[in-house]
Amino acid sequence: MKGRFNVLYFNIGAVVVGLIISASMLLFMQINPLSVGGEAIRKIFTDHYTTGEIFVKATPLIFTSLAFAFTYKANLYNIGAQGQFYAGSIAAIALSLWLGDVLPTVLVILVVLAGSAAAGAAVGGLIGLAKAKFHANEFLVSMMSTYVVKALMDYLLRTGLQETKAEYLQTDAISKNAYLPNIVSGTRIHLGFVLAIVTAVLIWVLLYKTPLGFRIRAVGYNHNAAELGGIRTGRIFTVAFLIAGGLAGMAGLTEINGVQHMLLQDFNASIGSFGIGIAILANGNPIGCIFASILFGFLNVMGTTMGRLPGLSIPASIIDLIEGIVMICVIMSYFLRGYVQSSMEKKRMKKAGA
Amino acid sequence: MMSTPLFLGALAEVFAERTGMMVCAIEGVFLIGAWGGFIGAYITGSLFVGLLIAMACGMAMAAVYGVITVYMKQHQVVTGTALNILAAGICAFFQRVLFGIPTSPLQITTLPKIAIPLLSKIPFLGPIFFNQNILTYLAYVLIPISIFVLFKTSLGLTLRSTGENPEAVDVAGINVNRVRFLAVLFAGAVSGLAGSFYTVGYLGMFTTSIIGGRGWIAFAICFLGNWNPKGVVLGTLAFGLADAIAIYIQAVSGSTIFPNELIIALPYILTILLTIFRKNFNVPAKLGVPYAKES
Numbered sequence: 001m002k003g004r005f006n007v008l009y010f011n012i013g014a015v016v017v018g019l020i021i022s023a024s025m026l027l028f029m030q031i032n033p034l035s036v037g038g039e040a041i042r043k044i045f046t047d048h049y050t051t052g053e054i055f056v057k058a059t060p061l062i063f064t065s066l067a068f069a070f071t072y073k074a075n076l077y078n079i080g081a082q083g084q085f086y087a088g089s090i091a092a093i094a095l096s097l098w099l100g101d102v103l104p105t106v107l108v109i110l111v112v113l114a115g116s117a118a119a120g121a122a123v124g125g126l127i128g129l130a131k132a133k134f135h136a137n138e139f140l141v142s143m144m145s146t147y148v149v150k151a152l153m154d155y156l157l158r159t160g161l162q163e164t165k166a167e168y169l170q171t172d173a174i175s176k177n178a179y180l181p182n183i184v185s186g187t188r189i190h191l192g193f194v195l196a197i198v199t200a201v202l203i204w205v206l207l208y209k210t211p212l213g214f215r216i217r218a219v220g221y222n223h224n225a226a227e228l229g230g231i232r233t234g235r236i237f238t239v240a241f242l243i244a245g246g247l248a249g250m251a252g253l254t255e256i257n258g259v260q261h262m263l264l265q266d267f268n269a270s271i272g273s274f275g276i277g278i279a280i281l282a283n284g285n286p287i288g289c290i291f292a293s294i295l296f297g298f299l300n301v302m303g304t305t306m307g308r309l310p311g312l313s314i315p316a317s318i319i320d321l322i323e324g325i326v327m328i329c330v331i332m333s334y335f336l337r338g339y340v341q342s343s344m345e346k347k348r349m350k351k352a353g354a
Numbered sequence: 355m356m357s358t359p360l361f362l363g364a365l366a367e368v369f370a371e372r373t374g375m376m377v378c379a380i381e382g383v384f385l386i387g388a389w390g391g392f393i394g395a396y397i398t399g400s401l402f403v404g405l406l407i408a409m410a411c412g413m414a415m416a417a418v419y420g421v422i423t424v425y426m427k428q429h430q431v432v433t434g435t436a437l438n439i440l441a442a443g444i445c446a447f448f449q450r451v452l453f454g455i456p457t458s459p460l461q462i463t464t465l466p467k468i469a470i471p472l473l474s475k476i477p478f479l480g481p482i483f484f485n486q487n488i489l490t491y492l493a494y495v496l497i498p499i500s501i502f503v504l505f506k507t508s509l510g511l512t513l514r515s516t517g518e519n520p521e522a523v524d525v526a527g528i529n530v531n532r533v534r535f536l537a538v539l540f541a542g543a544v545s546g547l548a549g550s551f552y553t554v555g556y557l558g559m560f561t562t563s564i565i566g567g568r569g570w571i572a573f574a575i576c577f578l579g580n581w582n583p584k585g586v587v588l589g590t591l592a593f594g595l596a597d598a599i600a601i602y603i604q605a606v607s608g609s610t611i612f613p614n615e616l617i618i619a620l621p622y623i624l625t626i627l628l629t630i631f632r633k634n635f636n637v638p639a640k641l642g643v644p645y646a647k648e649s
Contacts, residue, residue: 028451077431134630137637139431140577141629143570144622151619158615276435313455317446317562324440328422331433335426 007283007337014333015281015295018326025321029314036314040305050301052187056259058290058297060085060268062196063251064275065282065289066203067124067244071138072284073207074240075220080127080142081248082272083149084120088252090153091119093161093171093263096256100175108178109191109257116252123149124245125238132234138241146272157265169265180258192254197290199250204286206243216240248272277327299323357594358490358555359384362548363572364579364586365493365500366541371581372504373537374517374640378434379419381569382441383542384549385562387412389445391550392560393452395462404462404554405547412546413539415441420538424531427644438569446562464558465489487555489547500583513537517638520645530645548572571621578625581638593621 023033044050064081071078078084095115099108123145130136157169164172180190207213218226219236227233255268278296282288303319363380370377377383390411395404415437422433453460465487474484504510512533515523520530552564571593578592579585600617 025447028448079431079435130626130630136626136629137577139642140574141626144574144626147567147570147622148619148626151615151622155615270439273435273439276432277439280432280436313450315446315450317443317450319443320439321443321447324436324443327436328418328433328440331422331428331436332426335422335428 010333010337011281011283011330014329015326018329019322021329022318022322022325025318025325026314031314036306036309037302039309040302043305043309044298044301048184048186049188050305052184052189053301054294054297055193056188056190056297057300058293059190059193059196059254059258060251060271061274061278061293061296062200062290063247063254064271065278065293066200066275066286067120067248068276069279069282069284069286069289070203070207070216070244070247071240072279073220074216074236075223076128076131076237076240077139078124078127078142078241078244079139079272079276080123080145081244081275082269083142083146084123084245084248085251085255085268085272086146086149086153087123087245088116088120088249089256089263089267090149090156090161090252091115091249092252092256093174096174096178097161097172100178105177105179105181109180109253112178112253112257113195113250116249116256117246118249120249120252121242121246124248125242127245128238128241131241132237138237153263153267154265157263161263163262171263173262174257178257179261180254188259190254190258192258195250195254196293199247200286200290203243203247207286212239248275274323277323277330280327281330296323299326357590358486358493359548359551360568360572360575360593361493361586361590362489362496362551363545363569364575364590365496365583366544366548367573367576368579368581368583368586369500369504369513369544370534370537370541371576371641372513372517372638373534374520374638374643374645375420375423375534375538375541376430376434376573376642377416377419377538377541377545378431378573379415379437379441380434380541380545380573381565381567382434382438383412383415383545384552384565384569384572385438385445386415386441387546387549388551388553388564389449389549389560390546392460392462392553393449395554396460401463401465401554405550408546408550408554409543410546412542412544412549414542415546416538416542419542420535423644424535424538427646430642442562445560449560449562459559462554462558465555489551489555492547497583497587504583514638517640520640524645534645545569545572574622574625578621578628589621592624596621 023037026033026036064085067081067084068078092112092115095112096108099111103111127138127142127145130141131138157171161171163170180192182190183194207217215226215231215236218229218231219233223233251271256263260267274296278289278292281292299322300319303322304316306314306318307316363384367377367380387408391404391408394407395401419433419437422428423430467485467487470484504513512523512528516530516533524530549565553560557564575586575589575593578589596617600614603614603617
């Protein structure tokens with residue numbers, strides 16, 4: 001897909017078209033999208049705290065989009081990133097509450113990182129195993145698993161992990177000692193953002209520069225051929241889901257130890273589905289996931305900022321509207337690209353024939 | 355009976371999936387149906403118009419889904435996810451555009467309950483099954499009709515073959531994509547109606563969290579019910595029963611240590627186990643696969 005039909009151009013075009021359509025939605029409220037948008041953007045970039053929020057919001061999205069993108073490369077659909085993230089969050093909060101004051105910060109973070117990744121990977125691995133051993137529909141199993149993990153989380157929030165006051169369905173705040181260190185003062189940007197970028201790069205290396213990555217992509221391309229080529233597809237299914245689950249689980253660390261410092265009911269309830277959208281926007285490319293996540297983080301902050309502009313009462317739900325429209329435009333752009341590509345091909349064939 | 359929309363949604367899903375189309379936008383279709391039903395009924399004052407608008411909204415959403423997945427051949431899961439997010443955005447945004455921030459929640463009267471003479475007098479079961487609103491009765495009527503249409507008519511044969519062997523259907527001179535698109539539209543209308551149950555039929559008001567994953571439950575019931583209307587009835591009862599028991603236990607025992615959530619999670623676990631272990635699983639062969647005619 002090199003050359004003039006590079007995915008990137010089509011994607012950028014689609015995002016721009018999507019933004020224009022969403023902006024025109026503001027006309028329904030008799031609001032001038034240009035002036036409001038301009039004002040919101042000025043607000044975002046003059047206030048460092050708000051600028052930082054873009055990256056804070058992008059951090060977990062990088063993980064959940066990687067969780068989808070990774071299995072996507074093996075032609076598997078992991079739509080259970082939300083549940084894997086919850087599993088990671090449960091592990092992160094439990095470990096942070098337990099070890100928060102006992103160990104030095106570095107060790108706490110490392111233990112929580114390992115724990116949350118392991119918890120996510122356990123959920124993901126079970127899905128992969130179901131796919132590998134029983135040919136279960138991974139799409140359905142991963143979706144259902146989210147509800148099961150959520151039920152478990154609700155149970156724990158009501159019992160074992162509930163705050164000492166036992167008033168709300170939330171945990172106690174974790175010790176300051178277990179916080180992910182802030183890396184830019186005046187904002188909430190924390191070490192998790194760096195971790196997310198490093199992880200995305202590592203996943204890229206894993207997918208494109210290692211034998212395992214090659215096998216995963218081979219299975220995704222044509223799993224029958226891969227099987228004949230001596231790749232044990234069942235094992236690849238399991239490994240792919242194991243890693244994807246671990247990735248989503250790590251978002252538990254960044255959100256619990258980096259942002260929220262406690263676990264709440266319905267915690268970050270939509271990062272799983274946004275992750276899918278981002279992964280698609282990035283065409284499953286791990287590096288692309290970073291930029292697409294930052295874009296979504298920006299849209300997110302843009303929506304809240306517009307909602308806070310005085311006297312306009314723009315609902316914060318405009319985020320969903322914008323992101324939905326952008327995603328639809330991106331999906332359509334893939335069709336358009338295929339269409340343009342094949343018609344160019346036909347023209348070339350005709351020329352060659354004549 | 356709160357299971358009515360689950361049943362209607364799952365049934366709609368059965369029809370679409372039998373033709374090879376997963377309607378992954380079902381959560382969004384439920385939501386937009388709920389919203390459409392609400393504004394329709396609120397603005398015109400007629401519940402019937404509300405239901406019609408709910409169906410129209412559901413169909414519109416399904417049409418977008420159908421164009422993208424059937425004709426543009428893009429992936430169904432991905433398109434569905436995008437549309438679900440979009441639906442949430444549309445409903446919340448236009449709710450605000452139309453009504454601003456109301457000081458008190460907007461209310462509509464809900465569908466009246468109709469007691470069937472004699473049958474509703476049956477002790478215990480009577481009030482549960484035969485003192486319901488019109489949508490529930492519609493669901494009852496649809497059970498035998500859907501079984502008949504799907505398994506005893508040539509239309510049903512076409513639908514089922516489209517999901518199993520689209521090439522053969524194509525050879526028989528039937529337009530595969532059109533069958534699939536129409537099935538999706540039908541599913542959209544029925545799911546939109548199902549969504550409107552929550553506003554028009556039950557709560558009388560609209561919030562953006564009104565569906566809260568119930569569209570996905572309908573989606574799961576379709577799998578659980580083995581793509582068969584009869585199975586869907588059983589699956590709906592399983593989910594409905596689990597829900598009722600969980601609420602009952604919570605009410606009786608207060609908030610104790612009993613893992614109420616386990617019962618809520620049970621139908622999901624059951625669905626997972628069934629997908630894993632059932633041998634004669636009836637999944638349509640071409641589920642989720644776009645049909646590309648050889649050129």
